[in-house]
Amino acid sequence: MLRESQSAVVVRNEVWRGRLAIEPYEAGWAQEAIIFVTALKAAVGAAGTAHVEISPDGMRWAREGTSFALPTAMDGVTFARVGHFGNWLRLAIEMPEGSELTALATIHTKA
């Protein structure tokens, strides 16, 4: 049996400002994930930061410990590798005051 894998577009063409979190993604079947953020346009201002979060129920969230800088150049890509995350994944986003990013966020999971 081939290993199940999936590329999920969870954020498409949304403008990130301030503090926010992307929608919860449920993937208890997967052992590993890579979360990419792509800049669909050049960012305004300084780079933001993404924090990987995990959850026991998809409603209450804790920082997983992995953080990464968001891209600033158009078509720039940054990412985090995550393993042993349980059932739920999301990104919490922090954009500096006055900054914004038009984002594409994709979660690539594999059993």
Add this chain to the structure above:
Amino acid sequence: MQTPENPGQAEALRRAILLADPKLSRFDPLPRIICFDDFDQGFCGWTQLMGNYENDLDCVLPSYAQHTQPMLSALSTWDFGGHGAFDGTYALKIATKPKVGSRNVGIKRLTFRKRGPIRVEFYFTFKPEANELRLSETDVRSIGFGYDLQVGDGDGDAWRIMPHLRFLNAENGEHVQKWQYKPKTTEFKSLGTENKTVTHDHLAPEGWVDLPGGHQRLCYNEIPTKVNWHYVCFDFDLATMKATGFRCNDRVFDVSTFESIRIPAMRNLWCMLNLFFFAETDTEKRAFFYIDSVCLSGEF
């Protein structure tokens, strides 16, 4: 396809094999199984419904831009752990955003080989996100399904046909619980500058019509995390492009007045057979529509 010497015997044998198969025994497929998607086996070709665009993602209609990817869910609950699916562990999960009227759609894209009867059967359930200690039975606005069909390029008629059915669970806090169909879409809008792409919102909230006798009180278990699975069977004839039967659990509904969205054929969608599921929320709470398994079959 060869004609069996004894069609009655062949049909009895086919039925016996189906009934003895624990996976298929709970379905009543037509002779040819087009696809049997058990989500314990993966995503099975189900993806998100992406809105049309040309050169610029900003031109995607907002009602489509909100769509996200379906998930494989074990229906895990905060209060008693993993619920699991009808059988096995996973179901396809279509989740809305937590915004009144938000919608999400999962779709599978095929084409057909013959314009004849087709049947879709599936086992499903739905719940809102369980972020309150109350039943929340009026938080999910609706769950539904439909086809996006177009005749073959050599056919005499030239129509794109979109049969839609939804279970309107609640509206503005009222527990409505009735099946509806949709005979009209929105006006078409041209996208971009190349005259190749148009868009319309066939799932817009306007224009739903009550199915006669379509009230149904589905089992909705007594706390916000318990679910029970339901069965749907919808028959459609690609030759006449008309609905021929619809049942949910023990109820058989009259589809004699059922109408599909009917629009002139488009230049690039010949023989299209798309099947989709959708959910809408009525509150600032995510609506979750779970499909355990789907069997699409045809007579050919």
